[in-house]
Amino acid sequence: MKQFRRMTYPYIVWALILIVAPLLLIVLYAFTTKGNDVVTTKFTFDNFVRFFSDTLFLKVLIRSLRVAAITTLACLLLGYYPAYYIARCSETFKMKWVLIITFPTWINLLVRTYAWIGILQDDGIINTMLGWIGLGPFKMMYTEFAVILGMIYNFIPFMILQIYTSLTKMDMSLLEASSDLGADKFQSFLRVTLPLSLPGIISGITLVFLPAVSSFCIPNMLGGGQYMLVGNVIEQYFLSSGDWNFGSAISMIMAVIIILSMYITKKVDVTEKGEAKRA
Amino acid sequence: MKQKKRILGGFLMFLLVIFLYAPIVYTVVFSFNNTNSLTRFGGFSTRWFEKMASNDTMINGIIYTIVIAVIATFVSTVVGTLTAIGLSKSNRILRNCVEQVNQLPMMNPDIVTAIGLLMFFSALHIEKGFLTLLLAHIMFCIPYVILSIMPKLRSLDPNLAEAAMDLGATPIRALVQVIIPQVMPGIISGALIAFTMSFDDFVISYFATGNGVNNISIVVYTMRKRTNPSINALSTVVIVLITTGLILYNVFSAIGQRRREKEEARLRAQAQD
Structure with missing residues (x-):
């Protein structure tokens, strides 16, 4: 099978050049200072010290994490019931619902986010509608509320689909068994349905939290130019002020935080599974 | 009691559908608005479509988006398919390494991949434009193609290619006539994912392009500040394109399914004779 094995060589070279090398460049820039095209090889922690000693950057980082956490939690709370509802439909309706939930995600994220500007102004x-019943007008555009709403809107389908996938694998007779054993509806949900849907919840959380924490077009469009999340700061350092070294350091910090949080989520998943097996 | 619960459930799902589709409906309706207000509908007109059609940036955006998506899909599908087949015949260490590297652009936030490419292109003094945009798109599409073909290859009999070659087929013929048809569903879904990833991408394109080469996402992003209903017209074009694509895909896969069923029935009938 040597002939076939050789077919991987071009891609290996390609991946080293276009996937690995750019990431190494980020690390290199993050640990050096000054010079966009000419890389100085003087190793330094200055960029990281600068980030963590400036309360402004820490505030932005905390705000990003908070916004992403609220978005993820809201997607989970709002998305769980629909996922459960779809999982209990008949086969033909299941497919229709999945199509209905998926369809908006096929449309460009920018296009979908732009629509909210006109709705929230x-x-x-x-x-206008609130005015009919004598309420408002409320200021919604260019607030954190608009940013979170925009993120929920864009990311909730991923949460619903992930939870639905794990719920649809569940054996419905387990619920009958638990009610035969004397559990009420709420107990059955807490002890049977919820643990069984945990893998879907975990992957849903990753699929929402990850884009939410790094997004920069949604905060910029719905939060306004003054509203900054980590993604916006990175964008500014690369496209406006041109300090690539500091920008690289910020993106490295963000990537590490994301990798750590995903590692922890996975760990929780594994221990939960282990406990379930033991029980 | 049960009836009530069902009605409540249906009502909640109805609210969800409104939440998901209101912005889309809003966009389409207001792209036919006669005034330039984004909030008040002042009669039907197609003036924003005319304005869009005469706006070079927007028309070029649509063309670039489609051209890049088509080329990126084609290249990444071919390369991804060959790589996946090669990997399935390679030893486990190499396979794991490539799979791990493929994880990087899929798991990393887009903005990290994007700035990496930006610095990489400028380090090599490659001028940003059509070529860099295309390279970037091919780069993030290939891992998805490989990912969608690998499971199909795993369930394939590993001796299939060898059997074909024992029967006198050249390696290329074994590849084209035996292996590829077997994993075709994986290749098609990989190509579809690649196309939509490329068509919808914003973050990586935004950092990897230059020289006035913009896709639809970048056009919307750079024009967002001014009240400009022709963005709604552009959005409507995108929505119509995607909806048509989805409908065509579903119709064709339904026809293919029926044809396959018929073929199978015919073969079964022949076998019985």
Whole structure:
């Protein structure tokens, strides 16, 4: 099978050049200072010290984590019931629902986010409708509320689909068994349905948290130019101020935080599974 | 009691559908608005479509998006398929290494991949534009193609290619006539994922392009500040394109399914004779 094995060589070279090398460049830039095209090889921690000693950057980082956490939690709470509902439909309806939930995600994220500007504006559709019943107008555009709403809107389908996938694998007779054994509806949900859907919840959390923490177009479009998340700061350092070294350091910090949080989530998943097996 | 619960459940799902589709409906409706307000509908007109059609940036955005998506899909599908087949015949260490490297662009936030490419292109003094945009798109599409073909290859009999070659087929013929048809569903879904990833991408494109080569996402992003209903017209074009694509795909796969079923029935009938 040597002939076939050789077919991987071009891609290995390609991947080393276009996937691995750029990531190494980020690390290299993060640990050096000054010079965009000419890389100085003077190793330094200055960029990281600068980030962690400036309360402004720490504030942005904490805000990003908070916004991403709220978005993820909201997607989980709002998405769980629909996933459960779809999983209990008949086969034909299941497929239809999955199509309905998936369809918006096929449309460009920018296009979908732009639509919210007109809806949330001071004289937008929501405020016009609230006006009919004598409420408002509320300021929604260019607030954190708009940013979180935009993120929930864009990412909730991923959460629903992940939970649905794990729920649809569940054996429904388990619920009958638990009610035969004397559990009420709530207990059955807590002890049977919820643990069984945990893998879906975990992968749903990763699929929402990851893009939410690093997004920069949603905060920019719905939060306004003054509203900054980590992604916006990185964008500025690369495209406006041109300090690539510091920008690289920030993205490295963000990547490490994301990898750590995913590692912890996975660990929780594994221990939960282990405990379930033991029980 | 049960009836009530079902109605409540249906109502909640109805709210979800409204939440998911209101912005899309809003966009389409207001792209036919006669005034330039983003919030008040002042009668039907197609003036924003005319304005879009005369706007070079927007038209070029649509063309670039489609051209890049088509080329990136083609290249990444071919390379991804060959690589996946090669990997399935390689030893486990190499396979694991490539799979791990493929994970990087899929797991890393887009913005990290994007700035890496930006610095990489400038370190090599490659001028940012069509070529860099295309390279970037091929780069993030290939891992998805490989990922969607690998499971199909795993369930394939490993001796199949060898059997074909024992029967006198050249390696290329064994590849084209035996292995590839067997993993075709994986290749097609890989190509579809690659196309939509490329068509929808914003972050990586935004950092990897230059010289006025913009895709639809970048056009929307750079024009967002001014009140400009022709963005709604552009959005409507995107929505219509994607909806048509999805409908065509579903119709064709339904037809293919029926044809396959018929073929199978015919073969079964022949076998019985």
